Amino acid sequence: MSGIPGVMRAALLRDFGALDVAEVPTPVPGPGEVLVRVRACGICGTDLKIVGGAYRGTWPPELPFIIGHEWSGEVAALGTGTGHSGLTVGDRVVGENHTGCGACPRCRTGRYNLCERVREPGFRLYGHTAPGALAEYAVRPAVALHKVPEGVSHLAAALVNQGALTVHATRRARLGPGASVAVFGPGLLGLLMLQVARAAGATTVIMVGRGGRLTAARELGCTATVDYEREDPVPAVRAAAGGRGVDCVFDCSGNPAAVGQLLRSVRRGGTVALLGLAGGAVAELPVDLVTLDELDVLGIRSSPNAYPAMIALLASGAVRTEPLTTHTYPLADVAAAFGALARREAIRPILIP
C-alpha cells in the first residue's frame, strides 16, 4: 500500500483495567475490505465495561485488543474486490460494527444485527470481537462503510454510531407525528434520542436525569425535564404527559433498577424501548402491569439499516452535535479521556488519533 506506514499507534488493552498507546503493525485490507484512516473515535460506557473486564472472554475474546466502535475517518486504501463499493481513497466515511453473514434467516430479513452466526468463528463485531478503531488505522468490510457529506464534521460523524441506534429505536417503537416520549438517561445516547424522537414527530419529549445534563437536554429541544434526585420520576413524567403517561419510554440509562419506573411511566398500551446495556445485571419485572396494560417491551440492539438516515439528520441540521463533542483528546491522552468519562465530566470524550 503506497504511502501507508507499516506501523501505527493504537490504544492497546493489554490487561483489564488499563490501556496504553503502543506501536502495532498497520492492518492490511483483505478481499472486500477497506483501510480507513481514523480521524475521530469516541469512547462510551460499553468501552468502560470492556476495559474493566465486565465481558471478559467474550468482548474481547483475547488480549491484547484494540477497542473503539464510535468513529469516523477517511478511506486510505482499498482491498481487492471493492471495485463495486462506490468508495475511493479520500472518501469520508463511518462504519457499522455489525456485519452479518448475509445468509442466515435473520440476515435475509435485513436484521443483520441479530445474525444467527454471531457466535461462530468468522463473525465480527468490530471493537468487541474484532479490532476496533482507537488507532490511527482500521480495516472494515466495504459493505459496512457509509459515506459522509462535507457538511458533517469528523467529530459529528463520530456520533453516527450512537445516533443510528436511536433511529433504529424510533423505528422499532413505531414513533410517529404527535407522539409523547420520555427519555431516561441524558448521556450522549439520550441527548441524541431526544433529538431523533423530535425529528420523527414526537411533540412532547420529557428527559429524566440529574444535574447539568438536564440543562443540555433543554438546549437540545426537550419539552420538560425531571430530576429524579428531587422528585419521583413516575408521577412527574405522567403529569408532564397530561396525566396519562407517555406513548413511549426510551431507556438510555442501562440502569436495571429503573425498569419498574420505565413501565409505570407509559400509558396503557404504551411502549418501553431498552437501549442501554446493564453489564449483566438483572431487573424485576411487574408482570401484571405488563400484561394488563398490554405494554410492549422492546430490546434495541445496534443499528441495522439506520446509518444513512442518521447521516441525513446530521447533514440537514435536524440533530445538533456541538454541545455533545466538547471534549477531545490526542490518542496519547486515552487514560485522561477514560477518566473524564468515568467521572461524568464529558458527555462523550473523543480521541483524535
Ligand SMILES: [Zn+2]
Ligand atoms: Zn458505544
Ligand SMILES: [Zn+2]
Ligand atoms: Zn447472518
